[in-house]
Amino acid sequence: MSASVRPERVTNLADGEWHRLHPASPLLRGGLVFIAVLGFIIANLRERLVDMFLVLFAPDVLRGPVDNGFNGWQGDWANDPIGGILSRGLVGWAIAALAVIIVAVVVGFWLSWRMHTFRVTREAVEVRSGILFRSHRSARLDRIQGINVNRPLFARLFGTAKLEVSVAGQSANVQLSYLGSALADGLRADILRLASGARAERAAKAADAALPTQATQAAQAADAAIPAPAGTPAAPGTSARPPVSAVIGHRVDEFLAPELDPTLAPPESVVHLPLGRVIGSTLLGGSTVWIAILIAVIAVGFSTGQLWVLFSFVPAAIGLVSYMWSRITKSLRYTIAGTPDGVRIGHGLLSTGNQTIPPGRIHAIEATQWILWRPFGWWSIRINVAGQSVSASNEAAQRTLVLPVGTVADVHRVIALLLPDAASAVEPVIDAGLTGRDGAGGFSSAPRRGAWLRPFSWRRIGWAAADGVALLRRGALLRSLTLAPLARMQSVAVTVGPIERMLRLASVRIHTVAGPVTPFLPVVDRAEAVALFERLADEAVERGASDTSHHWGAVRAESTRAR
């Protein structure tokens, strides 16, 4: 902290000034690799180094054997560079070169930390970085699609967190890695509040008043070794440094604290996952079938002596098992909760992460139930969000999976959290959408001739509309209920193929941003499809014009004032 922008302790990062990241950031981002490489080299050259220092400082002890060794390797630089250096008297130069390299790396890290600054203004989050090639990235607050705070294991040891602001668009995310753990939480709340369009000055004043008191409380708590709340600020880098034991106790408390701060959300809105359900659902998931197939193939190959089978299928089996393992660990300590600034999804045991999706950012929701999950009544929920699910990477898939596995009651709660405005209207039709058939419970039913195209699931296929949300129900083996808020529908299509035309049927598709969910109604009566198409098109325009959820805070302020 020798050269800080603001020497005094910073408690509010969203004050429009330029700030720096946590001083340990370079170490966490790349330095660990450097240290690991250095340690590896030293471990491998240990004997050589010991010999070398013996030669330098106690030449009498080992003269004979060392000389023999060097004579044998002399000139063979590739196998023994240190022997070569030593035998030619270049030790001083080698040490100097090493020192230069180390100094260069340290200076590089320091410079990159110094040049990496960010600020949060009323309009945007801006980041400047780079030593030689400067980059300046700015993300408009009203385009923010979600904020993620991730705490990998090493970062947690340092009491830091990575904050990522996701914006619609490929690789348009703004990353702040790393920040002090509590500062990251505070910054997330501040950005969301600024983005919400709420009266910023008043709220900022309140936050300014709240944060220092919280900090002092936390310091007292750490001194007294009382379990501190999860949101206490990180200590390193402060001028008044608490004793080491307090820091360690503080870290331990952070590790043991619940992932979701209980003061953040009303407990009745929180959904938890029991461990047994996570493991059971993974074992009964689709990947289990693949593992069984793979094991069968491997066993057959092994018994018939086809060894090539081992080489080609064993890696696949290992990959699948590791996928299942990561699924289980990612689902541990999972919580989803409704906070005033959006839905907060947190997970992870050692490396934790949480994601906050502001209201009005969810483009489609799908609850699915695989046939093996049916006896247990388990469902999973996926969503489409702009900008996050474009790449098919594991992490993106994780982010769109809002509820890894839950009961019907959990589905009700999660949907109510995801669609707060339409919750009361959608609530009564969810049950019919999840398990119902035919025309019961407000859903339209597909005509009987749809059985030609969908022999198993035609009785499940149907649609309903509730308060600007289209509910599409389909699937018998893989039951699925898709909810599409029409305020964010991009377009709607009705298609008729030759067989469908013969059967007087059609299919309807709602286009949303890219993601794991495709709102799709495979079989509808022709006339009904046209009526539905018209209705969706009209309602999308109407809802889109009246939708204000992207400025949720301003609306809330207006409505409270009106009241």
Next chain:
Amino acid sequence: MPEVRDTDEPVGSEPAEPEAAAAPAEPAVVAPESVVEPVPLVAPESVVAPESAAAPVAAPHDSGWLRVSPKYIVVEVIGSLIGMAVFVGAFVVAYLFWGQWWALWAAIAIGVVSLVSIAFEPRRVRSIGYRLRDDDLLFRRGIMFQRQVAVPYGRMQLVDITRGPVARALGLADLKFVTAAASTAVTVPGLPVEEADRLRDELVALAETRRAGL
């Protein structure tokens, strides 16, 4: 690429035949394929009143179904012919140099299929229609596989004009509408250039006034 469509086409084209014959017989109908798709999806007069007060930019009143330029048939036919020539040529070469009999049959089959599909080209181009309504754009195309899409103006992210070599020679342009959803895939082909430019400016202005977040 044209081959895919060509193979689709004649497979089911027998049942479509009477319609294809019927459609040109009633030129007075506005819609390209009134037989297949119910045209009066929305009564034109039902949607005029509410919008004029809300939007500062004059909302376009319902344009009715508009067709693309008939010259676009030429573009499609030339494209199909080139595709056919490449594939037939490849198989003929395979036959001549390696004496593969199946290659000759494949060449003949592709040639026949392509020619049949080219014969349907005017009908297919006539099936392309677009319609500007108060708040959204309707687009449809296809004889066998019909698709109709509605894109609200406020959801358009950008409007793109592209011109291929043949289309440029004929003074045509393609107008592509891009929303945040990749699957929207609405491209109105074969518009006269000045019409495409005018439409683009109009739609961009409309999209700006109706913009509603993402």
